[in-house]
Amino acid sequence: MEATVTVPALEIRELAKRFGEKIAVNGISLDVPTGSCFGLVGPNGAGKTTTLSMATGLLRPDAGHVRIAGVDVWQHPTEAKQLVGVLADGVKLFDRLTGEQLITYTGLLGGLDRETVARRCADLLAMLDLNAAAQTLVVDYSAGMTKKIALACALVHAPRLLVLDEPFESVDPVSAANIRDILQSFVRGGGTVIVSSHSMDLVERMCDHVAVIAAGRVLAAGSVSEVRGSSTLEERFVELVGGRAHVEGPSWLSRS
Numbered sequence: 670m671e672a673t674v675t676v677p678a679l680e681i682r683e684l685a686k687r688f689g690e691k692i693a694v695n696g697i698s699l700d701v702p703t704g705s706c707f708g709l710v711g712p713n714g715a716g717k718t719t720t721l722s723m724a725t726g727l728l729r730p731d732a733g734h735v736r737i738a739g740v741d742v743w744q745h746p747t748e749a750k751q752l753v754g755v756l757a758d759g760v761k762l763f764d765r766l767t768g769e770q771l772i773t774y775t776g777l778l779g780g781l782d783r784e785t786v787a788r789r790c791a792d793l794l795a796m797l798d799l800n801a802a803a804q805t806l807v808v809d810y811s812a813g814m815t816k817k818i819a820l821a822c823a824l825v826h827a828p829r830l831l832v833l834d835e836p837f838e839s840v841d842p843v844s845a846a847n848i849r850d851i852l853q854s855f856v857r858g859g860g861t862v863i864v865s866s867h868s869m870d871l872v873e874r875m876c877d878h879v880a881v882i883a884a885g886r887v888l889a890a891g892s893v894s895e896v897r898g899s900s901t902l903e904e905r906f907v908e909l910v911g912g913r914a915h916v917e918g919p920s921w922l923s924r925s
């Protein structure tokens with residue numbers, strides 16, 4: 670009997686990116702299995718955003734390649750981009766549109782017809798608790814609301830892979846729990862999620878796979894239980910990444 674070969678939802682091979690003298694990503698390879706929730710963790714400046722930007726066709730790599738469900742992102746960008754929903758960190762939205770207009774515009778741009786967009790827009794606004802802000806300009810949204818509307822835009826064309834750069838940053842605990850539920854149901858429905866986060870606790874609870882990166886390289890990758898071993902993910906992270914100095918603050922900060 671022939672073995673079934675499952676194509677990874679996201680395949681990253683030897684990606685590299687340099688900004689002037691700074692090597693931001695230094696040969697990163699990762700396989701994100703289809704149907705997984707994959708956490709990408711690393712200290713500040715590790716190269717997470719740069720890696721995810723290259724993986725989703727937002728930033729051209731200096732070397733390496735990326736495939737989404739087997740489709741090369743840089744050779745077939747239009748086809749690849751139809752398969753992926755992206756919530757990028759720090760990318761400007763068209764914030765002079767209302768929330769409803771922004772989702773509608775994104776859906777139409779993704780090739781959906783008006784009727785489908787209207788239906789999905791209503792579902793997404795309700796699901797993300799943004800109904801009351803549907804007619805408000807996005808520029809007037811709080812940081813957490815902006816994250817949620819960006820997530821709605823990433824979901825509107827029903828992608829197979831969701832790439833989320835720090836989706837929980839600035840989001841209140843209730844909304845974070847709702848977003849977690851949405852992502853879990855997306856995965857249960859056959860989708861794949863890759864999420865970068867600084868919250869080890871959240872990654873441990875939500876993800877089944879994780880990669881720890883630092884200085885543009887992968888330090889460990891695999892299932893969450895493989896990577897953390899007998900420690901917590903946070904302990905393992907600190908062990909792998911280091912840098913935990915016992916620093917006392919400067920004396921002028923101390924009142925004693």
Ligand SMILES: Nc1ncnc2c1ncn2[C@@H]1O[C@H](COP(=O)(O)OP(=O)(O)OP(=O)(O)O)[C@@H](O)[C@H]1O
Pocket residue numbers: 688691692693711712713714715716717718719720
């Ligand atoms: N456009 C740019 N120009 C110059 N340097 C950059 C640029 N983008 C990123 N870098 C540098 O590349 C390195 C990796 O940055 P990146 O934003 O990918 O890290 P990160 O892991 O997402 O960090 P954080 O957790 O702080 O968001 C950093 O040293 C950063 O200063």
